[in-house]
Structures are given as C-alpha cells and as structure tokens.
Amino acid sequence: MRDGRWRRLWRRSRYHLNGLVLLAPLALTPVYLADQPVPGLGARVLPERAVGPFTVTLAEVSTAPPRTDHDGGRVKDYAARFCDGGRGRIRTAVLHVGAVPPEQPGEDILHGNPARLHAHVPFPETVTGDQGLWLTVETWDGQVFAISWPLAEAARSALPERGD
Missing domain, CATH: 2.60.40 (Immunoglobulin-like)
Structure with missing residues (x-):
C-alpha cells in the first residue's frame, strides 16, 4: 500500500519538479550578468x-x-x-x-x-x-x-x- 502511494505522488509531481529545474537558471541569471565585464575598452x-x-x-x-x-x-x-x-x-x-x-x-x-x-x-x-x-x-x-x-x-x- 505504501509503495503505491509514493508512486502516485511521484507521477503527479515529476512534471512540477521538471518545471522547477527549467526555471532555476532564470533565477540565477542576474548573478551571472553582474559578473560580466562592462562593454567597451575601459573606464x-x-x-x-x-x-x-x-x-x-x-x-x-x-x-x-x-x-x-x-x-x-x-x-x-x-x-x-x-x-x-x-x-x-x-x-x-x-x-x-x-x-x-x-x-x-x-x-x-x-x-x-x-x-x-x-x-x-x-x-x-x-x-x-x-x-x-x-x-x-x-x-x-x-x-x-x-x-x-x-x-x-x-x-x-x-x-x-x-x-x-
């Protein structure tokens, strides 16, 4: 009985977990862009x-x-x-x-x-x-x-x- 419950939970939530994995890079993009050099040769x-x-x-x-x-x-x-x-x-x-x-x-x-x-x-x-x-x-x-x-x-x- 217990195995069936975990299996149903996994089937229902795996799509949501995949969506979170795809959205994680978007959350980290501002950190990445802050470390990029300023365009041009220098100040x-x-x-x-x-x-x-x-x-x-x-x-x-x-x-x-x-x-x-x-x-x-x-x-x-x-x-x-x-x-x-x-x-x-x-x-x-x-x-x-x-x-x-x-x-x-x-x-x-x-x-x-x-x-x-x-x-x-x-x-x-x-x-x-x-x-x-x-x-x-x-x-x-x-x-x-x-x-x-x-x-x-x-x-x-x-x-x-x-x-x-």
Whole structure:
C-alpha cells in the first residue's frame, strides 16, 4: 500500500519538479550578468597612438587608484586594442611603469582576448614626474618598438595629490 502511494505522488509531481529545474537558471541569471565585464575598452580610454607600424588604443580598466595585490604590491589594470592587423604580427606586448622601457618582459605582459588585451601593471610605491607608462611591442621577426604616456595622462589616480 505504501509503495503505491509514493508512486502516485511521484507521477503527479515529476512534471512540477521538471518545471522547477527549467526555471532555476532564470533565477540565477542576474548573478551571472553582474559578473560580466562592462562593454567597451575601459573606464577611461586614452587617444589612439602609433607604436612602430601598429596603432594602439589604451584604457584604464578602472579610474580608481592602484589596488594592493596578493603580494602586497600596488597594481593597476589596463586594457589595450591593436588596430592595423597587428594581432598576428605581435609576439609580445608589455606595459611597464618607469623612466625607461624594461629590458626583459616582466609580470605585466598583455594577455587575453586579442580584441581586448589586458595587463596588471605593477606600480612603484612612490611615483615621480620622470616616470611614464611604457608600452613595448616585439614582433615575431625580433623588431622592438616602444612608446610612453606620461603618468599624468595614463594614470591620474596613481599620482600623489598636490596641495597648491
């Protein structure tokens, strides 16, 4: 007698359970969409610049000051987009903060989707006026091109506030 009762309950309620399973993703969609990146290149897009034969558009992902990363250093995120068909010709692209471009690529290599490359650029504890944000591009045939943006243009939030 008991088995028949559970069997009838299962037959009646299985369609309702299937409906709940189908509706569960709809309930979780707002959580998924909240984690998606904002469309566009970044929060503050810098003007297009030429680096060797390539044209690049650089953007700060966030206008907030550099954040503290897991190692205790200061890091700021940037996004870049290469135009002029440079995607297949570029071997490495590196963003770096300093007075001169780096000799060796470090942790700040541009990575990710070729349409929107991303870099986590380490910032020094103290930023001086002679430093800039350097983009170094190496092609597959070994040519190296470099360009810099003044930090006042590329990272306003990283500069110390001046009390005039």
